[in-house]
Amino acid sequence: MTSTYKVLIIGAGPIGIACALECKKRNWDYVVIEKGALTNSLFNYPKNMTFFSTSEKLEIDEIPFISNNPKPNRDEALEYYRRVATANALNIHLYEEVMTVKKLEEHFVVTSSKTEYRVEKVIIASGFYDIPTLLKVPGEDLPKVTHYYDEAHPYAMQNVVVVGASNSSVDAALEIWRKGGHVTMVIRGSEIGERVKYWVKPDIINRIKEGSIKAYYNSQVVKIEEKEITINTPDGEITFPNDFVVALTGYMPNFKFLIDSGIKLSNDSARLPQYNPDTMETNIIGLYLAGVICGGMETHKWFIENSRIHAKMIAEHIESTNIKKD
Structure with a gap:
């Protein structure tokens, strides 16, 4: 059975959650697919990890992040993003892995480990913590x-x-x-x-x-x-x-998944995926990137604090394309 949505978001990390909030504000039919636990990368961080950023820089959608420390720790971040997701009743499917993303004329067919989706737009916000160097x-x-x-x-x-x-x-x-x-x-x-x-x-x-x-x-x-x-x-x-x-020699995005989805990468060692920095849309119309995955091998380029804006940029571009169609 094929499920139908306007927007499918790959990855339920902080930026994926931010994208879901933007969809919910606009009353779009959306779904977030996450292969592991909610904010899976943060969950797999060391138990005693302290963030470099202060809590207000980790906030999404202007929802306050209150920390007991000058810089929040892993457990506080997990609690914050979990509360944001549950309080807003976001439509997130956990422990479901996206296998393929294929563009077919005016829509995408997304195949997961559990089912198949037919969607208008796809946002990849899957991070880079899965594949060690x-x-x-x-x-x-x-x-x-x-x-x-x-x-x-x-x-x-x-x-x-x-x-x-x-x-x-x-x-x-x-x-x-x-x-x-x-x-x-x-x-x-x-x-x-x-x-x-x-x-x-x-x-x-x-x-x-x-x-x-x-x-x-x-x-x-x-x-x-x-x-x-x-x-x-x-x-x-x-x-x-x-x-x-x-x-602990670093990690990299799943480049094979990006390439198989049709996204072009730079030929140099940075392997930067191709996207419009004003809209976050890739060379595939309707397919967007958000968060740290935008940096390719430059894994210190994007963080939660400077990629939070991607969610709104993408939503506004999707809105503008809808207006043009109407």
Whole structure:
């Protein structure tokens, strides 16, 4: 059985929710499809994560986000977006994955893991947290290796290598060390990442200087084995005991899904999807992008706070096309 809607939104993150609110204001028949939990990416963030942004910059549709802290944490954000979605009775289908989006003349056929939809417009707001950037080294598929970090307790009293020098890597290294883990950081560059939160950066630098956390700069992982790890450093290759590898080397959008949907990507390393920055419409008429997925591999370009406006831009463009048709 095929379900029919005016707008189908892929992704129930903050920007997908913002798009749904814009549809609801206009009394459009819409649906949001999410393959995981509500705000699935935020749900999979580390349990103790604190946002860089203040709460008012994470608000959508001018709905107040009240936080007990100067900068809200993961649990407060989950509570906020959950309340926004439930209080507004948004039409969201969870644990349903969109498989294909096909343009057929004046409408789209969207196939999910549960059913098929016929819709006028499609908004992709699926983020980029699903596909990790791999190290591409032997042993990366061992159970001891993860590309996601949840909490520190499992790593207590263990030899842990944290790969990377971003916010997530630094947070993981500090938390694991404070919970009794023996932490070694393997950093490809010559210093801690420039985007690391300003109130955290002095902490990690001091822990490295005092020797509490070992850091190898200008280094890369070469091989991972059951009980040890080999890395390449400026002084040559070294091998040392290792129980776990937390490889927080970044994530990327599902480019195959974008391409299969007909969206063109730039030929350079950024792989930027093609869209009109004034309307967020892609090279496929009626197919829009919203949120962080617009940045391709430039995953630090778009955030909740600067992509909230995409929802209104898209809704206003859909409205204008309706007027022209009438």
